[in-house]
Amino acid sequence: MPQNYDVVIIGGGVVGCMTARFLSRTSLSILLIEKDADIGMGASSANSAIVHAGYDPVPGSLKAKTNVAANAIWDTVAGELSIPFDRRGDYVVAVGSEELPGLEKLLEQGRQNGVPGMHIISAEEMRHREPNINPAVSGALWAPTGGICDPFMATVAAAENAVQNGVTLLLETAFEGFILDGRKVAGVHTSRGDFGCRWVINAAGMYADAVMHKAGTHPEFKITPRRGEYMILDKAEITINNVLFPVPSEKGKGILVTASLHGNTLVGPNAQVLDDPEDTAVTREGLDDTWSGARKLIPGLSPRGVIAVFAGLRAMGNAPCKTPGVDYHHDFLIECDAEVQGLINLGGIESPGLTAAPAIALMVMDLMKEAGEKLEYKRSWNPIRPPRPRFHELNREAQDALIRQDPRYGRMICRCEEITEGEIVAEIHAPIPARTYDAIKRRTWLGTGRCLGSFDMPRVVEILSRELGVSPFEITKKGHNSAFLQRETKNLEA
Numbered sequence: 001m002p003q004n005y006d007v008v009i010i011g012g013g014v015v016g017c018m019t020a021r022f023l024s025r026t027s028l029s030i031l032l033i034e035k036d037a038d039i040g041m042g043a044s045s046a047n048s049a050i051v052h053a054g055y056d057p058v059p060g061s062l063k064a065k066t067n068v069a070a071n072a073i074w075d076t077v078a079g080e081l082s083i084p085f086d087r088r089g090d091y092v093v094a095v096g097s098e099e100l101p102g103l104e105k106l107l108e109q110g111r112q113n114g115v116p117g118m119h120i121i122s123a124e125e126m127r128h129r130e131p132n133i134n135p136a137v138s139g140a141l142w143a144p145t146g147g148i149c150d151p152f153m154a155t156v157a158a159a160e161n162a163v164q165n166g167v168t169l170l171l172e173t174a175f176e177g178f179i180l181d182g183r184k185v186a187g188v189h190t191s192r193g194d195f196g197c198r199w200v201i202n203a204a205g206m207y208a209d210a211v212m213h214k215a216g217t218h219p220e221f222k223i224t225p226r227r228g229e230y231m232i233l234d235k236a237e238i239t240i241n242n243v244l245f246p247v248p249s250e251k252g253k254g255i256l257v258t259a260s261l262h263g264n265t266l267v268g269p270n271a272q273v274l275d276d277p278e279d280t281a282v283t284r285e286g287l288d289d290t291w292s293g294a295r296k297l298i299p300g301l302s303p304r305g306v307i308a309v310f311a312g313l314r315a316m317g318n319a320p321c322k323t324p325g326v327d328y329h330h331d332f333l334i335e336c337d338a339e340v341q342g343l344i345n346l347g348g349i350e351s352p353g354l355t356a357a358p359a360i361a362l363m364v365m366d367l368m369k370e371a372g373e374k375l376e377y378k379r380s381w382n383p384i385r386p387p388r389p390r391f392h393e394l395n396r397e398a399q400d401a402l403i404r405q406d407p408r409y410g411r412m413i414c415r416c417e418e419i420t421e422g423e424i425v426a427e428i429h430a431p432i433p434a435r436t437y438d439a440i441k442r443r444t445w446l447g448t449g450r451c452l453g454s455f456d457m458p459r460v461v462e463i464l465s466r467e468l469g470v471s472p473f474e475i476t477k478k479g480h481n482s483a484f485l486q487r488e489t490k491n492l493e494a
């Protein structure tokens with residue numbers, strides 16, 4: 001007999017984890033499955049980290065609706081879950097007079113979408129607000145509700161809060177197929193056996209189309225991977241305090257230059273349509289493209305400041321917008337499946353999916369209610385996920401107190417980002433234990449400075465091995481096939 005849950009959520013990205021977190025308020029029993037070694041290893045860990053204001057999506061689309069609705073609740077969600085978030089506003093910068101009409105178009109679109117507080121500022125004002133900006137700036141659109149967040153912690157915090165409220169999380173558990181009772185969901189086959197359930201929430205990101213096809217529904221729905229490549233600049237190189245977008249083109253929002261919450265400047269992403277849903281390689285051409293896009297906004301950027309590069313894959317869908325009269329074919333697909341009872345599809349969740357995730361989660365609950373599910377709220381639900389100490393953010397007195405309490409906070413493991421052993425150990429024993437190097441990196445920002453982990457890596461392997469009680473040979477960078485150590489080099493007995 002398979003173990004039974006009311007709901008199985010497929011995919012531990014920000015969308016699946018936020019959905020689990022909001023649904024954990026109800027008395028439903030919930031299983032969240034993720035095929036990888038950690039949550040948030042897909043698109044949710046490789047994006048621009050922007051909480052979008054909502055002027056970019058096509059009016060009437062689900063992208064627009066969920067973006068604007070979620071933006072309004074981000075302060076609450078980030079506050080409850082202790083997700084680092086800074087609503088510092090954002091700019092769309094026109095360079096040359098020919099780009100100015102683009103700002104008017106976005107302003108009008110933003111108004112239609114219900115984005116508050118936007119207005120166009122002069123070139124002079126933009127130069128004053130961002131002294132590094134291209135002197136050929138002709139004006140900018142200012143959106144005060146835009147912001148930046150820590151996307152890794154958005155996923156981790158939502159999942160942790162879900163788990164603290166009773167959700168079961170199984171990592172390294174791949175969905176393999178449906179158990180159907182006629183055209184009704186009865187369970188799922190996974191790489192860890194079968195689980196019975198009444199609802200399946202398909203939050204499988206790049207593979208959401210494959211999940212639908214396994215249920216024999218939406219044969220026309222297809223996800224196309226669209227890669228975006230980034231460069232990260234050293235903190236010491238240049239300080240950009242703003243979020244700067246170019247005027248968008250047919251290809252998308254374009255290459256932005258943005259501050260990050262960790263103090264680095266991030267530039268990217270370009271946009272390349274691919275066939276391979278796993279191809280996160282960076283390319284010479286892609287990086288050149290990214291660099292020239294960034295230099296258009298900030299000509300003073302120097303390539304010497306680049307300390308890391310990475311790429312993320314957007315899961316571009318082909319769902320038509322359901323609002324009559326809106327001709328748009330890359331909308332989010334958020335629905336109770338019309339053919340398979342109990343299946344909720346969240347497909348084509350590309351940008352602004354990180355921003356929109358809390359609103360998507362609330363929409364899922366509405367869809368379940370509309371389908372007749374009685375959602376009973378638990379009195380015991382705790383919406384708060386307490387933060388763990390971040391040593392370098394504390395003042396001297398607080399640091400001393402922490403070290404007295406636990407001397408491991410006095411041992412610096414990552415010198416560039418100032419991450420201590422105490423913080424690493426706390427993540428290994430957190431409600432969702434960090435069991436790989438990258439899991440610790442995503443949660444603490446360790447290994448992201450100029451030395452890119454050369455100092456901390458051997459020590460982190462040692463700490464993981466000690467705390468998890470396993471051989472150092474079993475410690476991996478990111479799970480399957482990524483062990484750091486291959487063999488002993490000084491085994492005198494051999």
Ligand SMILES: Cc1cc2nc3c(=O)[nH]c(=O)nc-3n(C[C@H](O)[C@H](O)[C@H](O)COP(=O)(O)OP(=O)(O)OC[C@H]3O[C@@H](n4cnc5c(N)ncnc54)[C@H](O)[C@@H]3O)c2cc1C
Pocket residue numbers: 010011012013014015016033034035036039040041042043044045046047048049050051052173174175176203204205206207227228229269312313314315349350351352353354355356
């Ligand atoms: C380059 C780029 C820039 C972006 N910038 C922004 C931005 O600034 N702001 C913004 O709001 N949005 C942005 N986005 C979009 C945002 O990152 C995504 O919309 C969001 O992360 C999608 O989350 P998700 O949970 O749907 O997908 P994912 O994070 O990809 O998660 C899906 C999960 O499902 C799992 N899965 C798949 N198949 C199975 C299976 N068979 N069994 C079990 N698990 C499975 C995967 O392993 C994965 O962990 C950007 C995206 C990219 C790529």
